[in-house]
Amino acid sequence: MSALLELRGxxxxxxxxxxxxxxxxxVAAGQVVALLGPNGAGKTTTLKVxxxxxxxxxxxxxxxxxxxxxxxxxxxxxxxxxxxxxxxxVFPNLTVRENLLMMTFTGRGRAEVEEIAFTRFPVLARRAGxxxxxxxxxxxxxxxxxxxxxxxxxxxxxxELSMGLAPLVVAELYEQVAEIARQGVAVLVxxxxxxxxxxxxxxxxVLVRGRVERRGDPDAELRAELSDLYLGSAR
Amino acid sequence: xTSTETRADRFVRELADLRIAxxxxxxxxxxxxxxxxxxxxxVVLGFAAYLLAHGTxxxxxxxxxxxxxxxxxxxxxxxxxxxxxYSLTGFLRFWMARQSHDLSVLADRxxxxxxxx
Numbered sequence: 003m004s005a006l007l008e009l010r011g012x013x014x015x016x017x018x019x020x021x022x023x024x025x026x027x028x029v030a031a032g033q034v035v036a037l038l039g040p041n042g043a044g045k046t047t048t049l050k051v052x053x054x055x056x057x058x059x060x061x062x063x064x065x066x067x068x069x070x071x072x073x074x075x076x077x078x079x080x081x082x083x084x085x086x087x088x089x090x091x092v093f094p095n096l097t098v099r100e101n102l103l104m105m106t107f108t109g110r111g112r113a114e115v116e117e118i119a120f121t122r123f124p125v126l127a128r129r130a131g132x133x134x135x136x137x138x139x140x141x142x143x144x145x146x147x148x149x150x151x152x153x154x155x156x157x158x159x160x161x162e163l164s165m166g167l168a169p170l171v172v173a174e175l176y177e178q179v180a181e182i183a184r185q186g187v188a189v190l191v192x193x194x195x196x197x198x199x200x201x202x203x204x205x206x207x208v209l210v211r212g213r214v215e216r217r218g219d220p221d222a223e224l225r226a227e228l229s230d231l232y233l234g235s236a237r
Numbered sequence: 238x239t240s241t242e243t244r245a246d247r248f249v250r251e252l253a254d255l256r257i258a259x260x261x262x263x264x265x266x267x268x269x270x271x272x273x274x275x276x277x278x279x280v281v282l283g284f285a286a287y288l289l290a291h292g293t294x295x296x297x298x299x300x301x302x303x304x305x306x307x308x309x310x311x312x313x314x315x316x317x318x319x320x321x322x323y324s325l326t327g328f329l330r331f332w333m334a335r336q337s338h339d340l341s342v343l344a345d346r347x348x349x350x351x352x353x354x
Binding site: 006031065066067068069070071072073074077081082089090093094095133135136154156157185186187188 | 245
């Protein structure tokens, strides 16, 4: 299966601090890849490089087989790369409807955007007139996902979807993510809490101190190794 | 777009048409330094022109000094514009992110307050 998103030997840094030391990753259409790792491993930086938000010092970003290294993040977003950042990613003082209205910049009409959002997340229809900041964390994440879906993404980059949410809500959200992938979207999920995402992932990679230390199917063996990798005692 | 084209196919096609600029072409840090250098050079040129004009009674040399002074003003203005362009954009991005974060924190606090009542 050809990859829609591929990182080859990506190195990235902030000032003099190197965050990624040659990361290789690939995500095909319809696939969910989980990028796991402890705090500060470079997971969010990987997503930022994939979305064109943070420049790579070296290495290549390939999208749909084409070298897109150095491409403007706005161009990539227009083409179909959607990054849902860590946190809730919504405008808290705007209503759900207004949050969705902002996604009409993609050229889709208001009715179409709302249909996409409300069909997938019916609870948002009931909260349409409510300020996003007054909803529960799970509902805000649903809104963030709905806003992402309204852009008709081909590659979806999710950063810490489970942050601050109850396990049941997380499971529900990841079920939606799996459904999105089944429709042919390439999904790269960054998670600190592995259990939440491994149930739906097709492939997993564990990032430790800017390097992929382990990759493979999200099987019992990988789950068993995770704590060692997180604590740095596996090597 | 053909009716059988999948989203992935369309993504590949659209990316093939995408014009990707050379990442080195922007060089914002270089422009920022150039702007700062321009501002400093403007001041130096102006001061040099002042010294030159006062060091001679030759009107031709004084006119040259005037021209040098004007060139200093132009350099300082252009340098300031470059410096502001490449320093303010970074600052404004940070400011917008900060505003967004503050609003989010405020909403959380209001919610907490509401729950306590």
